[in-house]
Amino acid sequence: HIYYPDHFQTNLQMLIHTWGQDPKLSDYLLKKMEKDAINNSFLAKGLMDGLFFVKHPQVYEYAKLFKARFPNTQVFQVYLFHGALMAEDYDNAYLYAKTALEKYHEDEVFEQYIKQYEAGRLRR
Secondary structure, three states: OOOOOOOHHHHHHHHHHHOOOOHHHHHHHHHHHHHHHOOOHHHHHHHHHHHHHOOOOOHHHHHHHHHHHOOOOOHHHHHHHHHHHHOOOHHHHHHHHHHHHHHOOOOHHHHHHHHHHHOOOOOO
């Protein structure tokens, strides 16, 4: 398989464009990219963008991993919220929205979710 160690964006594009066509290639690329991203929040953010784009089934787990790895990088709180929604983990999505709202006061997405949750529309 092909992997370009100094070209994360190229690898990310290959992952996105080949997603679902060759599971071995996708898994290979993802493992290599995860190794690069685990120590670099900028690469981790790019990987998260790609995982959301392909609707990766473990996007929530990756959001948790990178939030733990980069606790001061606020964007991972947003990824946690959206990952929790994708996983239908509404209780935690609510908590992530509340935490995100503290940091992103201007964002109506979180406020709307909180109102819907508190109204009992998103509970199982």
